[in-house]
Amino acid sequence: MSHFRDHRLQLHLEKNKNRARLLISCADQPGIVAAVSSYLSEQGANIVESNQYTTDPEGGMFFLRIEFECEHLSSKKEQLENEFTSISNKFEMDWKIAYADELKRMAIFVSKGEHCLLELLWQWQAGDLIADIPLVISNHPDLRETVESLGIPFYHIPVTKETKKEAEQKQIELVKKYNIDVVVLARYMQILSAEFVKEMPYRIINIHHSFLPAFIGARPYERAYERGVKLIGATSHYVTNDLDEGPIIEQDIERVNHKDNAEDLKRIGRTIERNVLARAVSWHLQDRVLVYSNKTVVFE
Structure with missing residues (x-):
């Protein structure tokens, strides 16, 4: 720190x-x-x-x-x-x-993409994101040095189709061990099981690189490019058992045009993603989000 x-x-x-x-x-x-x-x-x-x-x-x-x-x-x-x-x-x-003086304990799950993780860590370092971050969990080792340089424990738990259940059990054990209040999926790129979601109802926050409900699931930027969209966006939502259909906390968009290819959309999208996720996490930490009927009331 x-x-x-x-x-x-x-x-x-x-x-x-x-x-x-x-x-x-x-x-x-x-x-x-x-x-x-x-x-x-x-x-x-x-x-x-x-x-x-x-x-x-x-x-x-x-x-x-x-x-x-x-x-x-x-x-x-x-x-x-x-x-x-x-x-x-x-x-x-x-x-x-x-x-307000009881800080929420936040675990960050990440894969290889660093932009959402870095935004959260930057805001945390600056004192703008008021929380404890006891650990970061990743299915890849790539970001270990970045995380550990800030004094945050980094756990590499590989996930394959064959080991997914065992990996999730290790993750759940860590979440319990560290008394985690909220899990943030900072482009974790893995689908959590119903058993995991059940452990933390409306306390798992995801960022989806699409302006939901359009282009749910994988490869949304490629699909958006193929569709010729003029707006791209990102959506932060609570995780439920329905893929990318949990209560939406925050969204944002940016205009694009015919000159932007799929890689351009990804580059523009990364900025939207990290800002949207950081706002959603901040509002959750400040107890500004109330959930009802798969919707949210957000008192900004």
Whole structure:
């Protein structure tokens, strides 16, 4: 860890030691915001950011993200959560409180392509991506030196058709050993099994080099070139058992034209991919993404 990042991280932890985020999903009904706001006020908390969304004013789903500060928060966590249950039960909420000084532990999976990995590591080094990165896992050894130069353990776990199940078991064991909160597939180029996905529902983030739902699966740039597209893009989404069909977190596009061949599309696409993935990961780390019905609400 660089001294610069270490300093930025310490400043962040100190600044946010009394800050938390309350995330709520439930059926829309009168009185939710009033009840939550009153409760936080009674606890001596000050709301510093609040975002809400309703899918349908009549009988839809309601989503709320409140960021608040509360003096001596570390000693009040259990009380805050225990006493909030009366409100959550009344409105039948799915909810959680995330504490800003409890860094999420992120594992990065990568193959040979380095651009998405490097973007995440650059932002992490700069203190812009607030997380712990206890390890990087790859099915190729190519990026070991890049990763280990930053003091991050690198695990090379080869994957073949014959060894895939055994390799995944090793990966799952490492994820558990390091208490990983979120797995980021930075162009990992392998399909995870249902057993792996089940271990971390909506906590595996993928980048797909296509503006989904177009050109799912392999070789999207070649297929986009053959189709003569005028826009290319990238999509970051949570991984589910349906290939490239998980809840979408972020997308972006760039214009191209007839002069761009398949290699040009790949070059342009790499920039889009790394930026889209970094934004999606950052929003997840900040608890800005709520999932419902294979969709997301993203409070940017």
